[in-house]
Amino acid sequence: MAIKHNNAIPNNHFHKHWQRRVRVHFDQPGRKHRRRQARLEKAAAVAPRPVDKLRPIVRCPTIKYNRKVRAGRGFTLQELKVFFNSPRRFPLARTIYCAHFSAGNFGKLVSPASSLRPLALRSTTAARIVSQESLAANVARLKEYKARLILFPRKSGQFKKLDSSPEEVKAAKEAFAAEGKVEGYATRVQATLPIKNITREEAITEIKRDEMPEGEKAAYRRLREARSEARLVGVREKRAKAKAEEESAKK
Template identity: 35%
Template structure:
């Protein structure tokens, strides 16, 4: 039977909530997780097979930088990024083409917005290079290139099977209570921000005045 008039078409989803969750049809729309143990074992075997395939390289893949996620909601956290910037590689003295051959991810689109993140990733690269062992590509004493690790040090080398080659640092979140100093009481964040905005607004005018004054003196 139709509805008279231009009314809203009823679209109530009783079946998705409790329509078949009672009585003898209790499990009609319920998903089971009976193969949880089997899937866990399958994932474990897949990780072991992948690690054996890429041996002696790290099982986690390429080395990636530590970055802050975007937006105000998540930027206090740390996670792995896509790749290191060209400035970070330059600061760590690692050539761009050479970095690709030793398991370092590169992202030429990323930019360093502050010195702290730049130095943190440079230290990460230096730590990686200090622990890196380069296997010669081919057998024979004549095939050993400059920078390769001596064969005597490559016996019984353990593979890095961590989820991250170098784990992401976990910052200390707990702040112990202390007394507020007199300098902190006198300081005003509003005045500092206001001063910074004013300096930015009049920067061009002040630079022009300084340039004109220097031209008159000469």
């Protein structure tokens, strides 16, 4: 292998029997199978809850990547404060779960937990919101998430104010009790509320001439004329002055 970059020149002295210590990955198919089985077991253990949590929309750092958005670590306290509309202390969350598309409609979110702590939301105290645009986007994301929520009562049959209606809870229980009849209920939050970047085709649209405002028509021509006027104003004033002097001399 060729030596590259400003690194130390390799001068290895292998005294151990290194051929017996070479790491191989002949178990790659088996590992793949075990990972898949672990995912299925986890989904079955937490059902009807989803396996992941809702994450905020954040913009990537640095000038090179700040055009793109991605999933953040967690919602900030400012976002949760605005979402819960509480000026002082506020409940961090309840378990919120979102759904996938089913027959053109959104499904419902299912949560068997009724406490305000595990909302299936990630929160962080390290981040600070300095952009009202980001704050509004994440609060709207939380509201959309909450709108698809089914909250089970903590104690069976004892419905409280924030819990879902008995009909919704009953329908969700029946759907998960019957095998293969869980259409409309989500197992992954990020699949239901994905974070999408705007493509170049979506961001750049063609503007027709008749769609432009009245003051914007022939903008390039008017800009060139303004630059020409600014550049030639002295020459034209001198020319007009010389012409006026010639006319006065003829008289």
